[in-house]
Amino acid sequence: MCRAINFIGQINKNMDTDSGGYFTSSTLFKTSLLTISFSTIYLYRSEKAFQFFQPAAIKEDTVTAIQLPAIKVRKKKTIYLTFDDGPNKGTQKLINIIDAEQIPATMFLVGEHVYGSREQHNIYDSLVCNKFIEIANHSFTHAFENRYRRFYDLPDSVVNDFERCADSLQLTSNIVRTPGRNIWRTKNISSTDIKTTSAAADSLLTKGFTAVGWDLEWHFTNDQRLVQTDSQLLRQIDSVFVNKKTKTADQLVLLAHDRSFFSSTDSSALHRLIIELKKLDEYNFETVSKYPGLGTQ
Numbered sequence: 001m002c003r004a005i006n007f008i009g010q011i012n013k014n015m016d017t018d019s020g021g022y023f024t025s026s027t028l029f030k031t032s033l034l035t036i037s038f039s040t041i042y043l044y045r046s047e048k049a050f051q052f053f054q055p056a057a058i059k060e061d062t063v064t065a066i067q068l069p070a071i072k073v074r075k076k077k078t079i080y081l082t083f084d085d086g087p088n089k090g091t092q093k094l095i096n097i098i099d100a101e102q103i104p105a106t107m108f109l110v111g112e113h114v115y116g117s118r119e120q121h122n123i124y125d126s127l128v129c130n131k132f133i134e135i136a137n138h139s140f141t142h143a144f145e146n147r148y149r150r151f152y153d154l155p156d157s158v159v160n161d162f163e164r165c166a167d168s169l170q171l172t173s174n175i176v177r178t179p180g181r182n183i184w185r186t187k188n189i190s191s192t193d194i195k196t197t198s199a200a201a202d203s204l205l206t207k208g209f210t211a212v213g214w215d216l217e218w219h220f221t222n223d224q225r226l227v228q229t230d231s232q233l234l235r236q237i238d239s240v241f242v243n244k245k246t247k248t249a250d251q252l253v254l255l256a257h258d259r260s261f262f263s264s265t266d267s268s269a270l271h272r273l274i275i276e277l278k279k280l281d282e283y284n285f286e287t288v289s290k291y292p293g294l295g296t297q
């Protein structure tokens with residue numbers, strides 16, 4: 001706009017002041033200049049009119065101000081983090097990591113361990129109150145304190161031991177994990193790693209329990225230290241999925257033990273693993289009760 005006005009003003013100035021000069025010598029030339037001037041004004045106004053009908057430019061801050069509702073995207077693969085044998089000296093470190101990362105986990109507790117000390121009972125109380133943690137049954141005596149053969153040779157005693165744990169801890173879930181044995185008894189899966197325990201496993205199912213084993217274990221040594229590094233376990237998780245080694249497609253139950261995370265080095269490894277798994281953005285995390293065929297889906 002400023003350029004157009006200045007241009008016309010300059011022409012008028014020349015026409016008014018340059019009498020007898022070059023411009024005043026030709027009327028035809030003046031007429032041509034006037035034509036150009038009016039054409040310029042017309043074009044300028046036309047351009048403004050065109051701009052008037054253009055949609056208003058969308059400001060960037062208008063776009064960012066629109067907030068879409070958060071939608072939880074369900075990814076294809078699911079990992080069930082499960083921790084056995086608590087409460088014990090590694091459990092509090094687990095709780096801290098789960099709270100920090102806000103991911104669901106299932107703790108298979110041993111009844112006797114809840115009553116082992118005041119500290120263990122206090123940890124149990126905090127597990128009950130934790131919204132990320134699901135509590136499940138790992139028997140009351142942990143197979144007569146690791147006397148596995150004798151324990152599983154007595155199917156009725158096995159059932160009694162799990163019922164005692166359920167009653168003592170007032171568990172509402174019927175999900176159990178058998179001590180020292182990878183046994184599955186669900187609607188869809190029947191699997192027993194050591195066949196001599198089949199009768200006991202069947203008795204549990206008959207009495208209304210659902211036994212959930214595991215697809216991959218984070219092993220530990222006799223002095224309660226982790227065997228695989230977090231990087232190794234990350235590769236194993238990927239390999240189990242890729243090679244379809246899980247009991248149910250795209251569902252992986254990971255077994256670990258509370259006491260193997262007592263040292264800061266090993267609890268840091270667990271924390272790093274969870275952070276890396278979350279970063280990959282291809283896994284859901286769920287509690288075991290959400291596993292397909294366990295009656296909650």
Ligand SMILES: [Zn+2]
Nearest residue numbers: 084085179180
């Ligand atoms: Zn155990």
